[in-house]
Amino acid sequence: MLSKVSLGRYYPADSFLHNTDPRVKTILYAVYLVAIFIIKSPVAIGVLAGIILLMLILAKITPGILWSTVKPMLPLALFIFVINVFTIKDGNVLFSWKFITVTAYGIGRAAIMAVRLVFLIVATSILLTLTTTPLKMSDALEKLFAPLSLIRVPVHEMAMMMSIALRFIPTLAVETDKIMKAQQSRGADYDSGSFINKIKGYITVLIPLFVSSFRRADELAVAMDARCYRGGKGRTKLNPLKLTVKDVLTGIFFTLLAVLVVFID
Amino acid sequence: MGNNIVTENPNSIEVKDVVFSYDISDEESDKAPRYALDGISVSIEKGSYTAILGSNGSGKSTLAKIIDILEVPDSGKVVIFGKDAGDDNLFWDIRSNCCCVFQNPDNQIVGTIVEEDVAFGPENLGVPNPELRERVDQALKDVGLYELRHRDTSALSGGQKQKLAIAGALAMQPDILILDEATAMLDPSSRDDFLEIVEKMRAQKGLTLITITHDMTEALRCDKLVIVNKGKVAMEGAPEEIFMSDDLWQYGLKRPVKFNFAFEIAKLTDSKLTKEDLVSDETLTAALTKMLKKPGIKYPEYINHSEDKKEEREIILSVKDLSYTYDGSDVKALDNINLDIRKGEVLGIVGESGCGKTTLISHMNAIFRPVQGDVIVHTKDGDLSCKNKKDTMKIRQNVGLVFQYPEYQLFEETVFKDICYGLKKMGIPKTELSKMAYDAAMKVGLSTDEINSSPFELSGGQKRRAAMAGVLAMNPGILVLDEPASGLDPRGRQEMFAIIKSLRDSGTTIILVSHNMDEAAVNCDRICLIDGGKITAVGTPYELFQKERADELGIQIPRITRFSSLLKNELKNTWPDISFPEIEFNPEKEAQAVVRAVCRAGGADVK
Numbered sequence: 001m002l003s004k005v006s007l008g009r010y011y012p013a014d015s016f017l018h019n020t021d022p023r024v025k026t027i028l029y030a031v032y033l034v035a036i037f038i039i040k041s042p043v044a045i046g047v048l049a050g051i052i053l054l055m056l057i058l059a060k061i062t063p064g065i066l067w068s069t070v071k072p073m074l075p076l077a078l079f080i081f082v083i084n085v086f087t088i089k090d091g092n093v094l095f096s097w098k099f100i101t102v103t104a105y106g107i108g109r110a111a112i113m114a115v116r117l118v119f120l121i122v123a124t125s126i127l128l129t130l131t132t133t134p135l136k137m138s139d140a141l142e143k144l145f146a147p148l149s150l151i152r153v154p155v156h157e158m159a160m161m162m163s164i165a166l167r168f169i170p171t172l173a174v175e176t177d178k179i180m181k182a183q184q185s186r187g188a189d190y191d192s193g194s195f196i197n198k199i200k201g202y203i204t205v206l207i208p209l210f211v212s213s214f215r216r217a218d219e220l221a222v223a224m225d226a227r228c229y230r231g232g233k234g235r236t237k238l239n240p241l242k243l244t245v246k247d248v249l250t251g252i253f254f255t256l257l258a259v260l261v262v263f264i265d
Numbered sequence: 266m267g268n269n270i271v272t273e274n275p276n277s278i279e280v281k282d283v284v285f286s287y288d289i290s291d292e293e294s295d296k297a298p299r300y301a302l303d304g305i306s307v308s309i310e311k312g313s314y315t316a317i318l319g320s321n322g323s324g325k326s327t328l329a330k331i332i333d334i335l336e337v338p339d340s341g342k343v344v345i346f347g348k349d350a351g352d353d354n355l356f357w358d359i360r361s362n363c364c365c366v367f368q369n370p371d372n373q374i375v376g377t378i379v380e381e382d383v384a385f386g387p388e389n390l391g392v393p394n395p396e397l398r399e400r401v402d403q404a405l406k407d408v409g410l411y412e413l414r415h416r417d418t419s420a421l422s423g424g425q426k427q428k429l430a431i432a433g434a435l436a437m438q439p440d441i442l443i444l445d446e447a448t449a450m451l452d453p454s455s456r457d458d459f460l461e462i463v464e465k466m467r468a469q470k471g472l473t474l475i476t477i478t479h480d481m482t483e484a485l486r487c488d489k490l491v492i493v494n495k496g497k498v499a500m501e502g503a504p505e506e507i508f509m510s511d512d513l514w515q516y517g518l519k520r521p522v523k524f525n526f527a528f529e530i531a532k533l534t535d536s537k538l539t540k541e542d543l544v545s546d547e548t549l550t551a552a553l554t555k556m557l558k559k560p561g562i563k564y565p566e567y568i569n570h571s572e573d574k575k576e577e578r579e580i581i582l583s584v585k586d587l588s589y590t591y592d593g594s595d596v597k598a599l600d601n602i603n604l605d606i607r608k609g610e611v612l613g614i615v616g617e618s619g620c621g622k623t624t625l626i627s628h629m630n631a632i633f634r635p636v637q638g639d640v641i642v643h644t645k646d647g648d649l650s651c652k653n654k655k656d657t658m659k660i661r662q663n664v665g666l667v668f669q670y671p672e673y674q675l676f677e678e679t680v681f682k683d684i685c686y687g688l689k690k691m692g693i694p695k696t697e698l699s700k701m702a703y704d705a706a707m708k709v710g711l712s713t714d715e716i717n718s719s720p721f722e723l724s725g726g727q728k729r730r731a732a733m734a735g736v737l738a739m740n741p742g743i744l745v746l747d748e749p750a751s752g753l754d755p756r757g758r759q760e761m762f763a764i765i766k767s768l769r770d771s772g773t774t775i776i777l778v779s780h781n782m783d784e785a786a787v788n789c790d791r792i793c794l795i796d797g798g799k800i801t802a803v804g805t806p807y808e809l810f811q812k813e814r815a816d817e818l819g820i821q822i823p824r825i826t827r828f829s830s831l832l833k834n835e836l837k838n839t840w841p842d843i844s845f846p847e848i849e850f851n852p853e854k855e856a857q858a859v860v861r862a863v864c865r866a867g868g869a870d871v872k
Binding site for chain 2: 010012133134135163164166167170171178179181182183184185186187188189204207208211212215216219220222223224225226227228229230234235236237238239240
């Protein structure tokens, strides 16, 4: 059910990429984001696929884990593919029936679009969510955006909020499931009826979910207070981010690969 | 600062005349603020083990927050080991020396990874690194979670989460540890485990331990009890002094079961217990034996309370060969369950957290549709199968299901509307709605005022009743209750079981899910034990809690039975031929049974 959402989940393992500095991973992520959206040629896509495969191995991610993160997004990828196939009308016409025209160029473009989306998800998972705990992630963002605190952007607070939000996703998923079950056993039916009725059905779930989120937020605030949380000032870190030569080399290596891909393109 | 007039004892926590209200003080408001603490004074010695007891809403949690300066008193004084909590310069110093573990494990974990969460506290204190790592590792070893240090916190069990919270506290190296109903959501074996760790740490590190609890037997472990009522200290003293008092009920409390049993024997033998008798099990059994040896004990009349034979009653719900496996799991959550539920009985389903109890009851009204096996509901209109999608609504009307902490699921503007929610969904005509809703509210003892108010204005116990009424309104023939009394104070628990008994007396079949053996034994006609998704035994409490049978099943015997058998062994020394054919699980009734046995053995006035 809801509690099994694997998108955005951390995958505990001891791998090369798990141990790479999250700042390097965040920067690499940005670099690859650009690369993924620039390239068009099949050769470049092939090379990029090779690089992603290398990252997967370096992150020790099993095909099963990869599949569970990609699977939820496949319908969207398929949808993008179909829409593009039917809307791009340039190039050699392969097939035409009434207003539908399929061209070779269209299929190629559509495939690139769909592949981009899949690459995007895989890159996000390998470089960020699967290999980086939310706390490290927020550490990295805090460090990377630290200069912004000079102009009074509350960088630490924002990073903390993000990591707590991520921490509570599974908890709230379980809670939602509980509320829905309780209401189902009182006769609620979320699956049938008109669209409006379905929306109404979900409102009765959202109200107790909101109330309980406020209660949880309140209790968590007290618990954090009790553990002497007072913002970022004077805080130390159990696992402080240390940029090693290995991290820098990893960063340079994969950036060069990305540049190579763009160059091939 | 520094102009403290009172020189305080550096070896104690001193709370003096503290007044505190959660209401924001507003000059214009005509409502008087409600005080959570109303001039409370208490003194807790360094290194002691104190329990703070009281009803829900008595102010005991607020007192804990005041000691940890999580709340600042409106007036009064708090001095922790000679340091004035009102002094802003000492604020962090005091707070870092005092740690709290709260009730709900999910709402106090900050980190997604076990060791990251433990580090959160010392990180905030600015502990530098080699030491920080040592502290985290040591704390994890102390609570036995070191092996799991890289685990995802959401993958831990409830008991492990509470141990994690303890580790998080220990890593801050506090002098004071406060447990705010920290064991309330744990099953008995995790609870024992948890208390053992905490008490070991107290001995090792000389912690001052303050525990807030509703469990009176747990309170017996402490040196001192403080009873809080309406924001004031009502009583304080050693457990044996406190439990001599007859006023506990008015503070929402009860004596531990073995004392209830002992006081009943004293009453029947016309004797008096002294506080010295209550100090230990040995002194208590010695005192009771002496009382029972007294000549002239009246034979207590046997009141036949066991009604007609349950076996002959018709079967109202049957679970057949039911198995269930959650997606993505290799372990069977339910493994070939066969169970018949008879009309009008109270059936207990007992097992530890994660044994499959909730999965089983979720099948009983087709929230989970049986994949393997089936659940059949026998009604006036014929048999309904949970497999059959068409019958879903009828089944849910017949089998009401109240999950744990149902009060968290209330959502309407008024209690009345909330109760009507299910009725409307079931298509009950408007003309009957109101009467059915009011009937349900009566059954759980809600007043007319409460029915028309917002559910969020009610107290915890009343909220739970309102949520129960929402299920009862549909007049289900079978009512499934998942831990209906959890989190309530002793009086609240007893009232909840009184409601359940009255429902049963009016003909409702009850299925009661619990991990509390004491309460299951008293309140159930039959008990079904579940372990690892399988039924290990089904029988009456009398059958299951015979010493040999219980040992064979590896289950905890109810506390009353355990204590009573100590006494019985003692009595066998005096009357070698004495026999105890009856076993009761209600402490008073068990006391009567023991006195009867003594009378029969020739101890006194034989009938």
